Amino acid sequence: MSFKILKRDKQSSARTGILKTIHGDIRTPVFMPVGTLGTVKTTTPNELKELGADIILGNTYHLYLRPGDKEIKKLGGLHNFINWDRPILTDSGGYQVFSLAKNIRPIICSTGHIRPKNLVKITPDGVHFQSHLDGSRHFFTPEKVVDIQRNLGSDIMMVLDECTSYPCSKKYAIEAMNRTHNWAEKAIEHFHKTVGARRAVPKKSLLFGIVQGSTFKDLRQKSAKFISSLPFDGIAIGGVSVGEGKKEMYKVLDWTIPHIRPTGPIRPIYLMGVGTPEDLLEAVERGVDMFDCVLPTRLARHGTVWYYEKTGGKLNLLNSSNKSYSGPIMKDCQCYACKNGFSRAYIHHLLKENEVLGIRLTTLHNLHFLLDLMRQIRDNIDKGTFLKFKKEFLKNWKI
Amino acid sequence: MSFKILKRDKQSSARTGILKTIHGDIRTPVFMPVGTLGTVKTTTPNELKELGADIILGNTYHLYLRPGDKEIKKLGGLHNFINWDRPILTDSGGYQVFSLAKNIRPIICSTGHIRPKNLVKITPDGVHFQSHLDGSRHFFTPEKVVDIQRNLGSDIMMVLDECTSYPCSKKYAIEAMNRTHNWAEKAIEHFHKTVGARRAVPKKSLLFGIVQGSTFKDLRQKSAKFISSLPFDGIAIGGVSVGEGKKEMYKVLDWTIPHIRPTGPIRPIYLMGVGTPEDLLEAVERGVDMFDCVLPTRLARHGTVWYYEKTGGKLNLLNSSNKSYSGPIMKDCQCYACKNGFSRAYIHHLLKENEVLGIRLTTLHNLHFLLDLMRQIRDNIDKGTFLKFKKEFLKNWKI
Numbered sequence: 076m077s078f079k080i081l082k083r084d085k086q087s088s089a090r091t092g093i094l095k096t097i098h099g100d101i102r103t104p105v106f107m108p109v110g111t112l113g114t115v116k117t118t119t120p121n122e123l124k125e126l127g128a129d130i131i132l133g134n135t136y137h138l139y140l141r142p143g144d145k146e147i148k149k150l151g152g153l154h155n156f157i158n159w160d161r162p163i164l165t166d167s168g169g170y171q172v173f174s175l176a177k178n179i180r181p182i183i184c185s186t187g188h189i190r191p192k193n194l195v196k197i198t199p200d201g202v203h204f205q206s207h208l209d210g211s212r213h214f215f216t217p218e219k220v221v222d223i224q225r226n227l228g229s230d231i232m233m234v235l236d237e238c239t240s241y242p243c244s245k246k247y248a249i250e251a252m253n254r255t256h257n258w259a260e261k262a263i264e265h266f267h268k269t270v271g272a273r274r275a276v277p278k279k280s281l282l283f284g285i286v287q288g289s290t291f292k293d294l295r296q297k298s299a300k301f302i303s304s305l306p307f308d309g310i311a312i313g314g315v316s317v318g319e320g321k322k323e324m325y326k327v328l329d330w331t332i333p334h335i336r337p338t339g340p341i342r343p344i345y346l347m348g349v350g351t352p353e354d355l356l357e358a359v360e361r362g363v364d365m366f367d368c369v370l371p372t373r374l375a376r377h378g379t380v381w382y383y384e385k386t387g388g389k390l391n392l393l394n395s396s397n398k399s400y401s402g403p404i405m406k407d408c409q410c411y412a413c414k415n416g417f418s419r420a421y422i423h424h425l426l427k428e429n430e431v432l433g434i435r436l437t438t439l440h441n442l443h444f445l446l447d448l449m450r451q452i453r454d455n456i457d458k459g460t461f462l463k464f465k466k467e468f469l470k471n472w473k474i
Numbered sequence: 475m476s477f478k479i480l481k482r483d484k485q486s487s488a489r490t491g492i493l494k495t496i497h498g499d500i501r502t503p504v505f506m507p508v509g510t511l512g513t514v515k516t517t518t519p520n521e522l523k524e525l526g527a528d529i530i531l532g533n534t535y536h537l538y539l540r541p542g543d544k545e546i547k548k549l550g551g552l553h554n555f556i557n558w559d560r561p562i563l564t565d566s567g568g569y570q571v572f573s574l575a576k577n578i579r580p581i582i583c584s585t586g587h588i589r590p591k592n593l594v595k596i597t598p599d600g601v602h603f604q605s606h607l608d609g610s611r612h613f614f615t616p617e618k619v620v621d622i623q624r625n626l627g628s629d630i631m632m633v634l635d636e637c638t639s640y641p642c643s644k645k646y647a648i649e650a651m652n653r654t655h656n657w658a659e660k661a662i663e664h665f666h667k668t669v670g671a672r673r674a675v676p677k678k679s680l681l682f683g684i685v686q687g688s689t690f691k692d693l694r695q696k697s698a699k700f701i702s703s704l705p706f707d708g709i710a711i712g713g714v715s716v717g718e719g720k721k722e723m724y725k726v727l728d729w730t731i732p733h734i735r736p737t738g739p740i741r742p743i744y745l746m747g748v749g750t751p752e753d754l755l756e757a758v759e760r761g762v763d764m765f766d767c768v769l770p771t772r773l774a775r776h777g778t779v780w781y782y783e784k785t786g787g788k789l790n791l792l793n794s795s796n797k798s799y800s801g802p803i804m805k806d807c808q809c810y811a812c813k814n815g816f817s818r819a820y821i822h823h824l825l826k827e828n829e830v831l832g833i834r835l836t837t838l839h840n841l842h843f844l845l846d847l848m849r850q851i852r853d854n855i856d857k858g859t860f861l862k863f864k865k866e867f868l869k870n871w872k873i
């Protein structure tokens with residue numbers, strides 16, 4: 076029983092809880108900053124702790140390719156390698172295989188032959204793909220992906236799934252879902268077989284299953300029922316935020332979550348790849364406990380920050396309107412940049428000049444904004460005022 | 475009397491001292507990290523303080539072009555703009571005008587005409603140049619350069635000088651030196667005329683003169699005598715480290731420093747643009763009090779770090795020999811990276827992947843290495859063991 080509900084909102088499905096891992100407790104609902112290559116871009120582990128990050132995410136696909144899961148295992152596991160002693164969730168690599176690996180540029184061989192573009196081949200056993208880095212060939216199976224995550228020493232592992240793009244035919248959505256279900260069974264079997272089988276990896280890792288089904292109501296319901304019938308430690312909702320639009324995404328949540336079986340111990344629900352403030356609020360209302368997204372760090376690298384004063388939304392600090400603006404990004408913000416008097420004008424200058432400090436400051440601000448929003452969400456659930464808080468927030472929030 | 479000698483080495487010209495500015499005291503000999511565009515690349519002001527930086531340098535040429543000295547003045551001066559409340563030295567822009575501006579790429583106009591490459595024109599009054607950013611035309615005079623630095627609010631200002639490249643004919647070296655001397659007189663006159671004339675700028679800025687003379691003994695002696703006969707607050711040695719080789723540079727110091735007139739209060743001697751560990755030691759021995767150099771930050775951005783265990787020197791962390799090296803950059807180092815257990819293997823991985831954290835860690839390490847070396851130099855001068863320390867250090871140091 077790694078997950079415990081602390082408080083349920085009476086007017087919605089929102090809830091607060093604690094997810095226990097051997098590297099510490101995670102307060103839910105939680106936002107998990109993404110550290111694709113073993114670093115949440117531009118930040119140190121200390122900074123992440125100061126921001127109040129309970130857990131970060133690592134990408135199995137990327138770390139497997141470079142520096143390699145075996146290399147990381149030799150160096151004491153991912154926690155030791157990256158100097159992070161709090162929990163780490165690693166994804167399954169599925170999403171990357173089906174997105175990044177697809178986009179290898181066609182290569183004209185010395186013989187004049189053109190190598191086809193899409194070299195992802197799906198079989199019942201797993202997926203063949205080529206590295207987006209060097210074109211080298213690899214094969215991911217549900218079992219291998221568990222092994223890789225064991226090498227990394229993840230606290231929370233994800234099963235290999237087949238993430239469909241949007242839009243997607245129902246026929247393909249069914250095939251992909253069935254493979255995802257089949258792989259989920261294989262993964263969980265392999266996971267239990269290998270618990271404690273390797274030294275120097277946590278014996279008490281958690282394994283999460285992933286619901287798929289694209290934007291088809293009956294498939295989402297079916298997938299939710301199937302995946303939640305398996306003894307996973309958590310249930311993830313995958314294949315969203317792939318271009319289907321917000322309304323469609325919220326519908327997917329409405330179809331899926333009620334069909335996650337409440338049999339056995341309560342399990343956390345994790346909405347993969349979602350991270351705008353408005354989406355977090357909508358999803359928490361529908362019962363989601365966990366989130367991850369590259370958005371705060373990616374926006375920051377492009378000079379865009381979230382703010383909320385009288386109204387809120389996104390702001391691009393590269394805009395010339397900030398050139399002479401002596402105030403902070405956001406009044407009363409407690410992030411390192413705002414609290415210490417770095418002006419929009421200075422950050423504008425740094426970003427214009429491609430100075431690293433610029434994206435360091437915007438990254439710290441955006442991560443703080445989102446982690447602070449999650450804190451406020453949790454506080455308001457605990458106080459029974461979540462829906463009021465949500466309404467107030469969204470009233471003056473520009474999407 | 476802004477400068478006070480605390481201790482003189484009995485066996486050499488090395489000395490420790492305190493240079494007072496309105497933003498605080500500087501312990502000499504001092505190394506000043508370079509913050510070209512108002513940021514010491516990749517670092518925050520807090521990190522610089524933790525590293526023990528007493529003073530940083532800003533580049534007049536760059537800040538004048540972008541965001542502009544008037545813009546910075548409007549935003550409360552450079553200290554306020556960049557959030558640094560300790561002393562700032564700004565150079566005169568002379569070096570950049572004569573190096574960067576020279577290197578504008580030739581432009582083929584719509585008429586088919588090719589714009590000549592070198593558009594730096596020197597007149598008795600100053601220097602015409604084009605921005606390396608957009609080709610816009612500018613004119614620096616000794617007076618204007620003082621005004622710009624007043625707008626920035628520098629604690630220590632440098633006079634406009636003409637920095638010759640290496641090698642350089644004696645004829646040109648004489649001409650450039652004479653202009654430099656003439657400009658020095660104009661600058662100091664303008665400086666004293668404008669003390670306190672503008673609001674919101676420190677009334678007690680210091681002004682340093684610059685000795686030139688290329689690699690000609692008689693010119694260096696003449697320039698040293700002339701510049702030090704003027705009532706500057708400090709004497710800088712310019713035009714070194716421009717490709718003349720170490721031996722030649724040490725000779726320039728030997729020729730110059732004894733001819734800096736000891737009339738009036740003792741003044742600090744500043745060797746511009748020098749920053750390898752071996753050069754710092756050699757120059758301190760010869761009586762230099764102040765240094766600046768982009769080397770620690772620039773090397774760091776290319777993955778190169780200084781280390782000293784049994785032997786010392788440079789190390790490129792991008793080399794594959796570091797791929798599986800689980801130890802720190804340098805044993806017993808107290809920098810953020812080494813102290814907190816970031817391994818060479820992890821930094822190697824970060825650098826390979828162009829992750830910002832990689833160059834953040836190498837930058838912190840290199841700055842710490844150099845600032846710590848200066849601390850050791852000061853301690854050893856105070857204890858009377860400087861030459862012994864220098865010999866020991868250089869014995870196993872690979873250049």
